[in-house]
Amino acid sequence: MAESELLDAEEYRRLCDYLYRRTGMAFTEARRYFVERRVEDRMIATGSSSFASYFARLRVNMEGEVEKLINAATVNETYFYREDHQFTCLTSNMLQERLRVKPPGEVLRIWSVPCSTGEEPYSIAIWLLENWPEVDAHDVEIVASDIDTNVLNAARSGIFGKRALMRLSAGLTGKYFTRAGPEHWQILDELRQSVRFTAANIVAQTETRPHGLFDVIFCRNLLIYFDDTSRRIAAENLYESLAPGGYVCLGHAESMSRISPLFEVCRFADAIVYRRPLEAKHG
Amino acid sequence: MADGKMRVLIVDDANLVRLYYRQILEEEGFEVEEALNGLEALERLLVSPADALIVDINMPQMDGITFLGALRRQALPLSAIPALVTSTESSADDVAAARAAGANFYHVKPIGREVLARYMAMFCGAPQ
Amino acid sequence: MPLIRSKCDNAAAGVLREEPASLASASPDERWAAARAACDPACISSLGDALALELDARVRQAIFTALARIATPESAGVILPYMRVDDASTRTGALDALRAMPEAARPHLPGLLVDPDADVRILACDLVRDAGGADGPRWLCAMIETEPQANVCAAAVEVLGEIADAAAGPCLSRCAERFPDDPFLRFAIKVVADRVRAETPAPRG
Numbered sequence: 001m002a003e004s005e006l007l008d009a010e011e012y013r014r015l016c017d018y019l020y021r022r023t024g025m026a027f028t029e030a031r032r033y034f035v036e037r038r039v040e041d042r043m044i045a046t047g048s049s050s051f052a053s054y055f056a057r058l059r060v061n062m063e064g065e066v067e068k069l070i071n072a073a074t075v076n077e078t079y080f081y082r083e084d085h086q087f088t089c090l091t092s093n094m095l096q097e098r099l100r101v102k103p104p105g106e107v108l109r110i111w112s113v114p115c116s117t118g119e120e121p122y123s124i125a126i127w128l129l130e131n132w133p134e135v136d137a138h139d140v141e142i143v144a145s146d147i148d149t150n151v152l153n154a155a156r157s158g159i160f161g162k163r164a165l166m167r168l169s170a171g172l173t174g175k176y177f178t179r180a181g182p183e184h185w186q187i188l189d190e191l192r193q194s195v196r197f198t199a200a201n202i203v204a205q206t207e208t209r210p211h212g213l214f215d216v217i218f219c220r221n222l223l224i225y226f227d228d229t230s231r232r233i234a235a236e237n238l239y240e241s242l243a244p245g246g247y248v249c250l251g252h253a254e255s256m257s258r259i260s261p262l263f264e265v266c267r268f269a270d271a272i273v274y275r276r277p278l279e280a281k282h283g
Numbered sequence: 284m285a286d287g288k289m290r291v292l293i294v295d296d297a298n299l300v301r302l303y304y305r306q307i308l309e310e311e312g313f314e315v316e317e318a319l320n321g322l323e324a325l326e327r328l329l330v331s332p333a334d335a336l337i338v339d340i341n342m343p344q345m346d347g348i349t350f351l352g353a354l355r356r357q358a359l360p361l362s363a364i365p366a367l368v369t370s371t372e373s374s375a376d377d378v379a380a381a382r383a384a385g386a387n388f389y390h391v392k393p394i395g396r397e398v399l400a401r402y403m404a405m406f407c408g409a410p411q
Numbered sequence: 412m413p414l415i416r417s418k419c420d421n422a423a424a425g426v427l428r429e430e431p432a433s434l435a436s437a438s439p440d441e442r443w444a445a446a447r448a449a450c451d452p453a454c455i456s457s458l459g460d461a462l463a464l465e466l467d468a469r470v471r472q473a474i475f476t477a478l479a480r481i482a483t484p485e486s487a488g489v490i491l492p493y494m495r496v497d498d499a500s501t502r503t504g505a506l507d508a509l510r511a512m513p514e515a516a517r518p519h520l521p522g523l524l525v526d527p528d529a530d531v532r533i534l535a536c537d538l539v540r541d542a543g544g545a546d547g548p549r550w551l552c553a554m555i556e557t558e559p560q561a562n563v564c565a566a567a568v569e570v571l572g573e574i575a576d577a578a579a580g581p582c583l584s585r586c587a588e589r590f591p592d593d594p595f596l597r598f599a600i601k602v603v604a605d606r607v608r609a610e611t612p613a614p615r616g
Binding site: 010014017018050052059107125128129139140141142191194195205227228229232233236260261262 | 414415447468469472473476479480482507510511512572573574602606610
């Protein structure tokens with residue numbers, strides 16, 4: 001295996017420490033091969049002759065190198081049912097927990113932010129219909145927001161290519177989509193109408209507040225791009241946007257441990273998620 | 284735990300401190316995990332518990348004393364994991380706060396190989 | 412259809428009140444809201460006053476965020492005294508806020524690195540990592556030449572492990588010679604010195 005090791009052990013540690021502090025992404029030794037390949041790609045792309053010179057470039061964020069490495073490390077691509085273990089956790093744990101403490105009859109509210117071109121909020125809608133036996137007994141509202149109005153328009157139109165649908169079975173595609181061309185499918189009108197799309201910048205309290213309180217927020221692979229101050233503001237906005245006891249889900253390489261102490265960590269069978277404490281802690 | 288090794292979680296934001304403990308403990312036959320602050324440690328322990336902890340005091344996001352307090356409020360077996368607090372802080376206040384939060388031992392840095400190995404052996408029962 | 416779409420903003424949402432909140436309110440929620448709204452340099456002194464009295468960890472966090480957001484040397488200055496308080500979680504909050512405002516913290520660093528309190532000097536070393544900029548390696552190298560406390564040198568060496576280049580080699584060696592009996596410092600200096608040496612380009616020709 002020695003020839004596959006681009007970085008020595010000390011360099012890998014230094015890189016992981018830096019990435020954790022700078023982005024909140026936590027990589028362990030188990031992910032070393034994956035991380036090294038991404039770094040190798042970035043070293044080639046930047047013409048860096050050694051890890052030392054690449055790391056110096058990364059530390060000063062030359063030409064946006066931090067963002068470029070994050071993109072490489074998160075596979076910056078959205079598709080239906082991405083990281084669906086969190087959807088499993090949603091239907092087997094989080095919604096049940098919320099129903100236990102919510103007044104009967106109150107709407108369950110889920111927020112997908114950033115929603116990009118809509119794969120995530122529509123995935124949630126399909127997942128609930130397919131996998132949650134209680135779906136007919138409760139009202140669920142799905143709100144989807146992004147800062148980019150172009151992607152919101154695409155999301156509203158609900159037309160997707162083959163790659164976005166790769167994780168869905170033919171059965172699900174047939175059930176929830178109609179063909180919109182040789183390579184494209186459009187999600188059913190009924191589902192399109194069920195998701196409300198809004199423009200929102202998660203760092204702007206004036207834009208997050210009007211959305212009200214949510215039971216579950218999906219905020220995946222966004223905070224890793226922020227600097228410390230923006231991340232703190234975003235975490236406080238997320239906290240304010242959650243009902244007490246509500247949950248926030250981050251991307252699978254992300255850890256709230258680097259971002260904010262406002263939330264409690266919760267381990268369910270399928271996912272680690274973060275919860276706004278039911279009662280505010282004092283002292 | 285397939286190989287029967289005892290697991291120690293090092294909770295310290297300093298990379299070289301963790302590396303120093305890791306090398307000593309691996310040579311002494313322990314399996315070692317690392318976390319860079321108290322919140323990350325809680326997250327890791329919820330996924331897989333450890334047999335002993337080495338905990339720094341000053342760390343980002345969640346300090347060692349707050350971490351120990353939060354850990355002792357968890358359900359068993361997490362709440363009972365023994366913890367050695369190592370810190371550069373030698374004030375009586377810190378020692379008292381660490382004890383009150385649930386530290387089993389408090390050791391002012393630096394900590395040498397033999398001493399560290401002795402604490403861990405005491406917590407875990409000698410490896411082998 | 413179980414999936415519903417609300418008709419307008421705030422429907423089903425538990426509309427939040429929009430009253431001006433006060434940092435001196437009896438309610439932690441109102442103090443939190445007031446701290447979050449105070450992101451203008453004119454608020455620095457009232458945030459400082461509130462910080463001195465605040466006992467709720469969540470509100471304290473919001474005050475620190477507001478000061479980090481203002482991000483001036485003055486707002487950083489309000490935070491500095493909290494690096495030396497007894498309560499570890501307050502120290503952590505202060506440090507995290509200073510880390511979030513590196514440019515604003517930078518002017519304070521030279522003073523912090525020679526603070527009479529060794530514990531403050533240790534915390535200052537970590538701030539140099541991001542706030543020191545191009546001066547960081549030079550500051551920490553100068554520090555480990557004379558710093559009397561081994562634990563402070565160890566904190567400086569930790570940061571040099573990330574930011575130092577070959578120029579740090581000689582002062583690392585001298586620091587190691589001053590503390591031959593500290594097992595950790597010896598180890599840490601060796602790791603960092605080996606790295607900077609390995610990264611030194613071989614002389615050409």
